[in-house]
Amino acid sequence: MGKLQDKIAIITGAASGMGKAEALKFAEEGATVVVADLNKEGAEEVVQQIEANGGKGLAIQVDVTKKSDLEEMVSKTIAEYKQIDIVINNAGIFDKYTASLDTTDEQWDLIFNINLKAIFQISNLVLPHMIERGKGNIVNIASIAGLVAQMGGAAYTASKHGVVGYTKHLAAVYSSKGVKINAIAPGTIRTPLTEEMLKTRPTNKIPLDRFGNDYEVAELAVFLASDDSQFMNGAVVPIDGGYTIV
Numbered sequence: 001m002g003k004l005q006d007k008i009a010i011i012t013g014a015a016s017g018m019g020k021a022e023a024l025k026f027a028e029e030g031a032t033v034v035v036a037d038l039n040k041e042g043a044e045e046v047v048q049q050i051e052a053n054g055g056k057g058l059a060i061q062v063d064v065t066k067k068s069d070l071e072e073m074v075s076k077t078i079a080e081y082k083q084i085d086i087v088i089n090n091a092g093i094f095d096k097y098t099a100s101l102d103t104t105d106e107q108w109d110l111i112f113n114i115n116l117k118a119i120f121q122i123s124n125l126v127l128p129h130m131i132e133r134g135k136g137n138i139v140n141i142a143s144i145a146g147l148v149a150q151m152g153g154a155a156y157t158a159s160k161h162g163v164v165g166y167t168k169h170l171a172a173v174y175s176s177k178g179v180k181i182n183a184i185a186p187g188t189i190r191t192p193l194t195e196e197m198l199k200t201r202p203t204n205k206i207p208l209d210r211f212g213n214d215y216e217v218a219e220l221a222v223f224l225a226s227d228d229s230q231f232m233n234g235a236v237v238p239i240d241g242g243y244t245i246v
């Protein structure tokens, strides 16, 4: 029996990178995965891969900056499966280290809408359902850019610090209702988002002297989404090869 047997999990940004690795791993652990992404074909391919491995999934095209898309994602999931056990708020974009003076209002708003506001809106859509059931599990994908400076630019760093703060808020207020809310703070992980950047980036500032892999983050997401982590509450767990300890 898998660690997420018969759970219904929504994962945003699940067509690529860490979200895709999480979708495949969650399905392997017995969850039915709603693969929600702006990239429709990519989401469908992930579901095909899940099904080829003997798992269950549903692809939904979602732009997380559109509230109507988020409402539809949640209502479709409940209509199809009657419940939502897990939400992994993973969709996010990077600002390529753009410093404050070089960041436009539009760039700031886009990063905040995808990286932070969508998490607030999705949480407000699923929390009433989870509170009513007295159980549920939310894992927000922050970043070590939510813990320290210089792992992103102005908007990315501020938005990911926001994810950390918002996760703590949710956990403080709603954990007593049975909802478990934690965050993951990945260091530099090999994904399509970082592929180009990593060609020239040294690893010597990371004590483990390497970048991380998407499947390593997926393992941590399974732990936080499962009943193995019952006493985790509002935690922000770095997975960064030790980058933030030195």
Ligand SMILES: NC(=O)c1ccc[n+]([C@@H]2O[C@H](COP(=O)([O-])OP(=O)(O)OC[C@H]3O[C@@H](n4cnc5c(N)ncnc54)[C@H](O)[C@@H]3O)[C@@H](O)[C@H]2O)c1
Binding pocket: 012, 013, 014, 015, 016, 017, 018, 019, 036, 037, 038, 039, 042, 062, 063, 064, 065, 090, 091, 092, 093, 094, 114, 141, 142, 143, 144, 185, 186, 187, 188, 189, 190, 191, 192, 193, 194
């Ligand atoms: N890769 C890293 O080193 C790293 C480190 C720390 C945190 N993160 C965070 O992890 C998360 C995943 O990153 P990744 O590296 O796997 O990225 P990725 O670019 O490989 O995947 C991101 C996915 O999000 C989707 N997406 C983008 N905008 C969207 C929107 N408006 N609506 C719906 N989906 C949208 C994309 O289509 C894509 O499938 C992000 O939140 C990122 O900030 C990444």
